[in-house]
Amino acid sequence: MDSRGAQVFYIRCSIRYSGRIDAELELGDRIFIVFHDGAAIVHALGDGVKPKNWMPSGTQWKDLGDTTKNIWVGEHQGRSEKLEIYVEDVWNDMQCFGTMHGRLIKLGSEREMSDLIADDLDLIELDLQLVEREYRTPVGPIDILAVDRKGNPVALEVKRARVTGVEVPYQLLRYLDSLRSDPRWADTEPRGHIVAPGIGRVCRAETDRMGLGFIRLDYANLISNSP
Amino acid sequence: MDSRGAQVFYIRCSIRYSGRIDAELELGDRIFIVFHDGAAIVHALGDGVKPKNWMPSGTQWKDLGDTTKNIWVGEHQGRSEKLEIYVEDVWNDMQCFGTMHGRLIKLGSEREMSDLIADDLDLIELDLQLVEREYRTPVGPIDILAVDRKGNPVALEVKRARVTGVEVPYQLLRYLDSLRSDPRWADTEPRGHIVAPGIGRVCRAETDRMGLGFIRLDYANLISNSP
DNA sequence: GCAACGAGTCGCTAT
DNA sequence: ATAGCGATTCGTTGC
Numbered sequence: 155m156d157s158r159g160a161q162v163f164y165i166r167c168s169i170r171y172s173g174r175i176d177a178e179l180e181l182g183d184r185i186f187i188v189f190h191d192g193a194a195i196v197h198a199l200g201d202g203v204k205p206k207n208w209m210p211s212g213t214q215w216k217d218l219g220d221t222t223k224n225i226w227v228g229e230h231q232g233r234s235e236k237l238e239i240y241v242e243d244v245w246n247d248m249q250c251f252g253t254m255h256g257r258l259i260k261l262g263s264e265r266e267m268s269d270l271i272a273d274d275l276d277l278i279e280l281d282l283q284l285v286e287r288e289y290r291t292p293v294g295p296i297d298i299l300a301v302d303r304k305g306n307p308v309a310l311e312v313k314r315a316r317v318t319g320v321e322v323p324y325q326l327l328r329y330l331d332s333l334r335s336d337p338r339w340a341d342t343e344p345r346g347h348i349v350a351p352g353i354g355r356v357c358r359a360e361t362d363r364m365g366l367g368f369i370r371l372d373y374a375n376l377i378s379n380s381p
Numbered sequence: 382m383d384s385r386g387a388q389v390f391y392i393r394c395s396i397r398y399s400g401r402i403d404a405e406l407e408l409g410d411r412i413f414i415v416f417h418d419g420a421a422i423v424h425a426l427g428d429g430v431k432p433k434n435w436m437p438s439g440t441q442w443k444d445l446g447d448t449t450k451n452i453w454v455g456e457h458q459g460r461s462e463k464l465e466i467y468v469e470d471v472w473n474d475m476q477c478f479g480t481m482h483g484r485l486i487k488l489g490s491e492r493e494m495s496d497l498i499a500d501d502l503d504l505i506e507l508d509l510q511l512v513e514r515e516y517r518t519p520v521g522p523i524d525i526l527a528v529d530r531k532g533n534p535v536a537l538e539v540k541r542a543r544v545t546g547v548e549v550p551y552q553l554l555r556y557l558d559s560l561r562s563d564p565r566w567a568d569t570e571p572r573g574h575i576v577a578p579g580i581g582r583v584c585r586a587e588t589d590r591m592g593l594g595f596i597r598l599d600y601a602n603l604i605s606n607s608p
Numbered sequence: 609g610c611a612a613c614g615a616g617t618c619g620c621t622a623t
Numbered sequence: 624a625t626a627g628c629g630a631t632t633c634g635t636t637g638c
Contacts, residue, residue: 158426160412162389164477174542174631175490175600180483185387187412189427199385199479200416203435204618206485208631211429235631248473250391252426256407258433263402264614288637293547294612295637314614315401318626320520321548328551356626373402401616431633435616462616491629515622521627522622541629545611583611 155253159190161219162248165241169196171207173235179206181242188215194228194237209237219247262373264297264314270376271312271349272298277376278347278369282308291332294325307339309346314373318354323361384480386417388446391473392466396423398434400462406433408469415442421455421464436464446474489600491541497603498539498576499525504603505574505596509535518559521552534566536573541600545581550588 163186169179179196184206188194192213195205213230217223226239268287275282275298282300285307289299298310311326326346333344347367361368390413396406406423411433415421419440422432440457444450453466495514502509502525509527512534516526525537538553553573560571574594588595 160424160426162391162412162475164389164475166481168483171631176488177631178486180486182481182483183477183479185389185414185477187424189424191427191429193427193430195424195430197387197414197416197422198482199387199477200418200420200438202418202438202619203420203422203432204632205430208430210631210633211427233631246475246477248389248391248475250410250412250426250473252393252410254393254409255425255428256395256409259405259407260616261403262616290637315616320627321552324551324555325548328547354625398616404616429634431615431617437616437618460616487631489631542631547612581611 156255157251157253158255159252160187160250162187162250163219163244164246165239166243166245168240168242169207170238170240171236173230173233177207183245186239188218188228192228192230196239207237209235213237219244262314264312267314267371267373267376268297268312270373271310271371275300277371278310278349279308291329291336293328293332296329302345306342307333307344309333309344311346311348313348313350315350316352316354317348317350318357320357320360322348322357323364323366326366327364382480383482384478385482386479387414387477389414389475389477390446390471392468393470393472395467395469396434397465397467398463400457400460404434410472413466415445415455419455419457423466434464436462440464446471489541491539494541494598494600494603495524495539497600498537498598502527504598505537505576506535518556518563520555520559523556529572533569534560534571536560536571538573538575540575540577542577543579543581544575544577545584547584547587549575549584550591550593553593554591 166183168181171177185197191211193211194209196207197205209228213228215228217226221244224241228237272284281303285299285301288295296309297312300308302308309329330344330346333339347369349369349371351372353368393410395408398404412424418438420438421436423434424432436455440455443454445453448471451468455464499511508530512526512528516523523536524539527535529535536556557571557573560566574596576596576598578599580595
C-alpha cells in the first residue's frame with residue numbers, strides 16, 4: 155500500500171535560510187510541516203497563503219522533532235540550500251500517516267480552452283483550417299496555427315484569464331515575425347489573434363497598434379456552446 | 382497584544398473548488414490549515430511544496446471543525462470563489478494561538494543587487510553616470526539608466542538569477558526602442574546590457590543577435606567587493 | 609539535462 | 624481599480 159506521511163509542528167522559532175538568497179525569519183510562532191519526501195513549509199499565523207520559508211523535495215533533515223536539540227537543520231545538497239530552525243518551544247506536534255491519495259482534477263485550464271477552440275475554429279473566423287497545435291517556432295510554440303481560405307497563416311494565442319500584460323501581444327508578434335521568415339510560409343501574410351475572456355486597456359491598445367486581433371472567449375461559454 | 386491563530390486538521394476528505402476554475406480533489410488524507418484571516422491551504426502528504434487547494438484571506442468559513450457536519454464550506458464573495466470540503470474522517474486537529482510574529486528579512490533580492498550596481502557602475506563600464514533608477518518608459522520601467530562619456534544612454538536590465546527566457550532580451554530591446562523615440566534622447570545611440578549571474582544558450586544567442594550586451598554579475602560577488 | 613510556458617500563480621509598488 | 628513585474632516562484636512538457 156502506498157503509505158506517505160508528514161509531521162506538523164507548532165513551534166516558537168527563528169529561522170535562517172541560505173541558498174538562492176539569504177533570509178532570516180525572526181523569532182515567532184509558526185506552523186512547520188515536513189513531508190516524507192523532505193519537502194517542508196513554514197507558515198506564520200495568518201498572513202496570506204504563501205509560506206514564509208520552504209525547502210524542496212529531497213531535503214535531508216537532522217534532529218527533526220528532537221526536543222533535546224534546539225536546532226533542526228534541513229539541507230539539500232544538489233541545490234546547496236539550507237534551512238536552520240532555531241527552536242525555542244515546541245507547543246504542539248502532529249504525526250500524519252496516510253494511505254489514500256486521490257488525484258486533483260482541474261477543469262478550465264488554458265489547454266482545455268485551447269482544445270475546445272481547435273475543435274471549432276468557426277468561433278474565431280469562418281473557413282479556418284487547423285494546421286497544428288503547439289506549432290514550433292524558434293521563439294516558442296504557437297498555441298493554435300490555422301490557415302484561412304487564402305492560405306495565410308493565422309496564429310492564435312489563447313489565454314484562460316483576462317490579459318493585461320503587454321508581453322502577450324509582443325509574444326504573438328514574435329511568433330508572426332518568425333512565420334514571416336519561415337520558408338514554409340513564404341509569400342503569405344501571417345495574422346494573429348489573442349483569444350481571452352477579457353483584455354486590459356493598455357494591452358488592447360498595443361494589440362491594436364500591432365495589427366493583431368482580440369477575440370473575447372470565455373471557458374464557461376465554450377462549454378455551454380459545446381455539443 | 383497582537384494575537385493570531387490557526388487551526389490545523391488532519392482529515393480524510395474530498396474537495397471541490399469553484400471560482401477561477403473548477404477543480405475536484407478526490408478522496409484522500411490531507412492536512413488542512415485555516416488561518417484567522419480566512420486564508421486556507423490544503424496539502425497532500427508529500428507531493429512537493431505547493432498546496433493542492435487554497436483560499437485567499439477574507440474567506441468566510443462555515444461549520445469548520447464541526448464533526449457533526451460532513452461538509453465544511455469556505456466562500457469568498459468578492460472573488461466568488463468557493464471551497465467545499467467533504468469530510469469523511471477527522472484523524473487529528475490542532476489549535477494554534479500565537480503572540481509573537483517576527484518579521485522576514487531577505488538579502489539578495491533583485492532590487493538589492495540593482496542597488497549595489499547603481500552604486501558602482503564601474504562594474505558595468507568605465508565612465509558611466511547614473512541617470513535614474515526605474516526610468517519610466519511607456520513600455521515599462523528600466524532598472525538602471527545611465528549615460529556613457531559620449532552622452533549615449535545605457536539601459537541595464539538586472540536579474541538576480543540566471544536568465545534563460547528570450548523575453549528578457551526582447552524586453553530590453555523594447556526599452557531601447559522606446560528611448561530611440563523619446564525626444565529627450567534625440568540624436569543619441571541607446572545601448573543596453575543584461576546583467577545576471579548566468580545566461581542560457583538560446584537567450585544568449587538572441588541577446589547577441591540584437592546587439593545587446595551581457596554582463597555576468599553575482600550577488601555574492603557584489604557583496605564581497607562592496608566596501 | 610535545458611528550455612519554454614502556464615498557474616486558481618501570489619504579493620508588492622506605483623499610477 | 625489597473626498595470627507592471629519579481630519570486631528562494633513551482634510544476635509540466637518537450638527536446
